[in-house]
Amino acid sequence: MADGDAARWDAKYEGRPLPVVEPTAALQRVIRWLPARGGALDVAGGDGAQAVWMAQRGLDVALCDVSAVALRRAQALATRAGVDLQTHRLDLETDPLPAGRRAVVSCSNYLQPSLWPNAFERLEAGGVAIWIHPTITNLERNAKPSRRWLLEPGQGRRIFEEAGLMVVHAEESWVGARHLCVLVGRRDG
Ligand SMILES: C[S@@+](CC[C@H](N)C(=O)[O-])C[C@H]1O[C@@H](n2cnc3c(N)ncnc32)[C@H](O)[C@@H]1O
Numbered sequence: 001m002a003d004g005d006a007a008r009w010d011a012k013y014e015g016r017p018l019p020v021v022e023p024t025a026a027l028q029r030v031i032r033w034l035p036a037r038g039g040a041l042d043v044a045g046g047d048g049a050q051a052v053w054m055a056q057r058g059l060d061v062a063l064c065d066v067s068a069v070a071l072r073r074a075q076a077l078a079t080r081a082g083v084d085l086q087t088h089r090l091d092l093e094t095d096p097l098p099a100g101r102r103a104v105v106s107c108s109n110y111l112q113p114s115l116w117p118n119a120f121e122r123l124e125a126g127g128v129a130i131w132i133h134p135t136i137t138n139l140e141r142n143a144k145p146s147r148r149w150l151l152e153p154g155q156g157r158r159i160f161e162e163a164g165l166m167v168v169h170a171e172e173s174w175v176g177a178r179h180l181c182v183l184v185g186r187r188d189g
Contacts, residue, residue: 010067019048019077021077026108037058038059038103040106043115045064045074050108055085067089071088092112098122101124104129105129105130106132109132109133116131116163129183129186131156135179138178141177153172156170156172156181157183166185168186170183
């Protein structure tokens with residue numbers, strides 16, 4: 001990533017109140033696909049709202065992100081919630097994902113399509129990938145994120161299918177104020 005990007009994210013997270021631990025409206029739509037136990041990896045998981053929520057549900061969760069401040073806050077959130085959380089500081093543009101296969105790999109609001117197939121490789125057989133990201137339709141009501149950070153129609157599903165995942169949930173719709181692509185794919189082999 002460009003020099004200064006990690007610092008920019010650190011500055012965004014610094015000083016904010018800790019997030020509320022609850023599933024987003026988009027995540028609520030796919031809760032039924034979340035296994036009750038096993039390992040989970042939340043990619044670019046930020047300050048941990050989704051990761052800590054998954055840990056509260058009984059998963060053994062790791063979160064990776066480039067922002068040291070976000071990771072510190074995620075640990076504080078996990079401590080406050082009384083759950084364990086592993087954190088890994090890494091640059092997803094250059095560093096490998098944490099080793100090991102997991103029952104869940106998730107990613108919300110971080111767009112790096114080249115990363116998806118590598119992330120899916122971290123799924124054990126029967127494991128599920130859960131991806132949530134705004135599409136270009138989001139620009140009809142929101143100026144940000146700008147177009148380069150948005151999914152084209154059908155793009156997310158295509159990447160899942162080309163990587164060999166069985167798509168079990170795919171929607172592109174307004175979820176509250178944002179137009180989101182919400183995908184769940186299962187690795188069968
Ligand atoms: C919009 S936030 C999303 C955070 C969280 N997934 C959520 O939905 O609340 C994007 C996250 O990506 C992280 N990030 C940006 N570039 C990254 C990179 N190259 N490697 C790892 N993390 C990165 C940022 O630090 C930030 O936490």
